[in-house]
Amino acid sequence: MTLNTTMNSKKMRIYGAGGHSQVIREVLEAQDYSIVTTFDDKPLDTHYASKNVSEGARNDMANFEHDGPPLIIAIGNNTERAEVSKFLKCNFGKAIHSSAIIAPTASIGDGTVVFAGAIIQPNTSIGKHVIINTGASVDHDNTIGNYVHISPKAALCGHVTVGEGSHVGVGAVIIPKVTIGKWCVIGAGSVILKDVPDYATVVGNPGRIIKTITGTHE
The missing domain is CATH 3.40.50.20 (Rossmann fold)
Structure with a gap:
């Protein structure tokens, strides 16, 4: 086409x-x-x-x-x-707010939206159909999978990986070099200090797993 x-x-x-x-x-x-x-x-x-x-x-x-x-x-x-x-068999666009700060070496996939005040730092890869919400901070060398939602004011430090479909809640903090699996839920205000397996729901400071579901997105 x-x-x-x-x-x-x-x-x-x-x-x-x-x-x-x-x-x-x-x-x-x-x-x-x-x-x-x-x-x-x-x-x-x-x-x-x-x-x-x-x-x-x-x-x-x-x-x-x-x-x-x-x-x-x-x-x-x-x-x-x-x-x-x-x-849908469409050509997908992007929506990036003029106040967002995006490093020239960052890449952003089709269908992704970046809202006001968001920051995406160097060498970060953002997948397709991702939401980088208002005031979110995604630091250097992050890898953000397709269909992820990084909520307002969430802060991802350097070398963080977030798997496909995961939702990082409002104001959550993820420390450097942590991997969040696919289709996870990171609760609002959580502080994530270690890797999170696929399909897990994590809340609190420090973050703790309260639920893991069987994958339904394969």
């Missing part, structure tokens, strides 16, 4: 019409993007500020316009965002 990205360079589409979608919309509009279409799988049950929402692809895949301007999946839930990304 070939898309004319030159013609579509200042147009964007959004999939999802909840509160998370409103933040992404403002980031894009501040950079002079025109939001040409907003989709949702439940267009009659969306955020009150969302207007003129079109039917998403889930209920009528054959007639969904996969071609067109780049699209961002504006769904805060990591599992749902991953699911939608796998059935």
